[in-house]
Amino acid sequence: MLNSISSLQKITLLIYFLIFSSSIFLIWQMLSRADLPINEIMIKGQYDSIDNEQIHLIANKYLIGNFFTVNLKSTQNAFKKLPWIRDVSVRRKWPDKLLITIEEHNVLARWGNLGLVNNYGEIFNAAFQDDLPVFNGDEKFVMDITKKYYKINKILSKELIQIGTISLSNRLSWEIVTDNQLKIILGQDNVLEKLSLFITHYQDVLFKVKKRIEYVDLRYKDGFSVKVINESSRKFKKEKIIL
Numbered sequence: 001m002l003n004s005i006s007s008l009q010k011i012t013l014l015i016y017f018l019i020f021s022s023s024i025f026l027i028w029q030m031l032s033r034a035d036l037p038i039n040e041i042m043i044k045g046q047y048d049s050i051d052n053e054q055i056h057l058i059a060n061k062y063l064i065g066n067f068f069t070v071n072l073k074s075t076q077n078a079f080k081k082l083p084w085i086r087d088v089s090v091r092r093k094w095p096d097k098l099l100i101t102i103e104e105h106n107v108l109a110r111w112g113n114l115g116l117v118n119n120y121g122e123i124f125n126a127a128f129q130d131d132l133p134v135f136n137g138d139e140k141f142v143m144d145i146t147k148k149y150y151k152i153n154k155i156l157s158k159e160l161i162q163i164g165t166i167s168l169s170n171r172l173s174w175e176i177v178t179d180n181q182l183k184i185i186l187g188q189d190n191v192l193e194k195l196s197l198f199i200t201h202y203q204d205v206l207f208k209v210k211k212r213i214e215y216v217d218l219r220y221k222d223g224f225s226v227k228v229i230n231e232s233s234r235k236f237k238k239e240k241i242i243l
Helices: 002-033 053-064 072-080 139-159 189-198 202-211
Strands: 040-044 085-093 097-104 106-110 116-119 134-136 161-170 175-180 183-187 212-217 221-231 234-242
Touching: 053 072, 053 097, 053 106, 072 085, 072 097, 106 139, 139 161, 139 175, 175 234, 183 189, 189 202, 189 221, 202 212, 202 221
Parallel strands: 040 097, 106 134, 134 161, 183 212
Antiparallel strands: 085 097, 106 116, 161 175, 175 183, 212 221, 221 234
């Protein structure tokens, strides 16, 4: 008796499931064939390097079908192929609109001679003519270099200096060249502390050496060395400054 009741319940549940599935299928078929055109495409986001014509070309090519049948994923993937687009979302807005939200790459630096780096520490490829700081290193270090770039620039800004080039070797040794062509060898350890110490004494160093500095080596525990150029003979002189 109990087995019969259990079997009946299973059959009943199966019938309900089939009815529900069939109803969903029929409703979807009706909606996909319904005359529900997309009457408006709304584009949100702040972007300067993306051509509006490119956006509309992609929209016209990939937004095929009505409100329910348009393939949002393929449209999103097509937008992501544009060089300056970091991310994009495409979604429906009832009853007849599509909302496209665009996030553009915010360029921060050049990645050697191969590409650009955005403010998230991501490498991307696009054309850009203006001068930018240069990041050098293995691609796996791009995020580390980006983070260090912000921290070092904050220290340098006390003397109105900025990074021109920042490099991280495979041995994890840091080196920068500033926008006034000063080379600073930072080494591996306590990079920010050593740089802060140097910047604190930067004006004193300039006053003391009274010559153009070729480079500064901060890889000392008790100070740093400064290599100056004798402009008359173009000879280099190295001095160690103990602090």
